[in-house]
Amino acid sequence: MEYVASTSEAQSAAAKTRLKKAWGLFNVPEEDFSAIELYLAKKVPLTIRIDIQGLLPHLMSDPFYRYGVLNMVCHPFSDSRVSMFGSAYLLLKDSLRARTTVATSKENLGFNIRRVGTLDNMWHIIETLSTHEVTRIHAVATGRRAKATVTPDLKYSEIQVHGMVDMRKDVAAIVVQRQDLQCTMRRSLIEDLSKLYLLPVLTCEELDESLGDRRWSTVKETKAKLTQTSGNVTRRSIKVIWKFSTAVQVTVVCVTEGGKAAKALRATRVWLQPVLSRVGGMEGMMGVTPGQWHAGVQSEIAFRHSPSFQETEAVCAAVEVDLWARLKTQDAEKVA
Numbered sequence: 001m002e003y004v005a006s007t008s009e010a011q012s013a014a015a016k017t018r019l020k021k022a023w024g025l026f027n028v029p030e031e032d033f034s035a036i037e038l039y040l041a042k043k044v045p046l047t048i049r050i051d052i053q054g055l056l057p058h059l060m061s062d063p064f065y066r067y068g069v070l071n072m073v074c075h076p077f078s079d080s081r082v083s084m085f086g087s088a089y090l091l092l093k094d095s096l097r098a099r100t101t102v103a104t105s106k107e108n109l110g111f112n113i114r115r116v117g118t119l120d121n122m123w124h125i126i127e128t129l130s131t132h133e134v135t136r137i138h139a140v141a142t143g144r145r146a147k148a149t150v151t152p153d154l155k156y157s158e159i160q161v162h163g164m165v166d167m168r169k170d171v172a173a174i175v176v177q178r179q180d181l182q183c184t185m186r187r188s189l190i191e192d193l194s195k196l197y198l199l200p201v202l203t204c205e206e207l208d209e210s211l212g213d214r215r216w217s218t219v220k221e222t223k224a225k226l227t228q229t230s231g232n233v234t235r236r237s238i239k240v241i242w243k244f245s246t247a248v249q250v251t252v253v254c255v256t257e258g259g260k261a262a263k264a265l266r267a268t269r270v271w272l273q274p275v276l277s278r279v280g281g282m283e284g285m286m287g288v289t290p291g292q293w294h295a296g297v298q299s300e301i302a303f304r305h306s307p308s309f310q311e312t313e314a315v316c317a318a319v320e321v322d323l324w325a326r327l328k329t330q331d332a333e334k335v336a
Contacts, residue, residue, distance in 0.1 A: 001162045008121040011115070036137065042094070046159055060193060087180060090165075090167075090174060090175075093170055102125055167197045173202050174193065174200070
């Protein structure tokens with residue numbers, strides 16, 4: 001890591017000079033170069049493609065893994081050029097950036113020529129990419145686009161995390177495709193891994209739909225939060241504004257004191273179940289059957305407005321307090 005950091009700085013600076021000269025005809029301003037550098041160093045998603053049926057059973061017994069790909073253009077399905085590694089991917093936390101290096105793939109410059117850099121010094125790697133991909137990186141980095149299409153070539157960039165990736169503390173979310181959840185075997189593996197390591201499950205399709213004009217990194221930071229633990233009961237923090245849902249998740253709707261509807265929260269059933277079972281189950285907690293409740297929520301979400309982040313956060317905090325008050329009351333009644 002230290003060697004790559006020390007050598008890549010000069011290589012990156014030289015490549016940046018060459019690119020500025022080459023891009024001179026396009027009048028790319030200096031602030032755009034700075035925006036690209038900031039994007040690559042702090043915001044570009046770090047992902048590890050995984051084969052659900054091939055790899056997940058091993059991750060159940062061994063939480064360590066480390067080979068991945070840099071999602072240069074913020075595509076919700078990650079980089080399709082490495083789909084041979086699996087349809088799903090692990091979304092890594094930003095804390096890994098300090099010990100991550102980037103390299104050209106063997107398909108880019110060949111087996112014997114590899115360029116290696118760090119996330120904050122990688123212009124010499126950008127230099128090897130196609131004009132199509134560089135143009136899209138520029139658009140995403142400067143905010144002109146929230147996401148971009150993946151280049152139809154094999155010049156993708158690999159990442160190497162120095163030291164193992166620990167599923168328990170280095171992974172922000174498991175991202176799968178909707179078709180993965182329709183397969184009983186794959187869905188079971190996803191649920192088991194999610195429950196074991198307390199990881200949220202997102203779908204590529206819902207991530208894609210939720211982007212809109214917002215930045216990919218903003219969606220990631222807002223939605224993929226850690227679960228919290230209280231005593232011997234694990235639960236999803238109700239403070240999380242949970243936009244995504246899958247076939248294995250249930251929905252909680254919050255309403256402010258003034259009657260305004262807050263955003264829906266998504267919380268995985270397996271995480272909520274210990275709490276729900278101790279407060280009389282979902283029927284006792286909500287006053288309706290799970291099927292009726294879920295169907296009613298879906299129809300309400302369709303027309304309710306989205307309040308401000310501060311308003312939603314306040315409502316979520318209140319719901320968390322209420323939920324745990326119910327739990328304590330139920331425990332006290334059992335003791336009595």
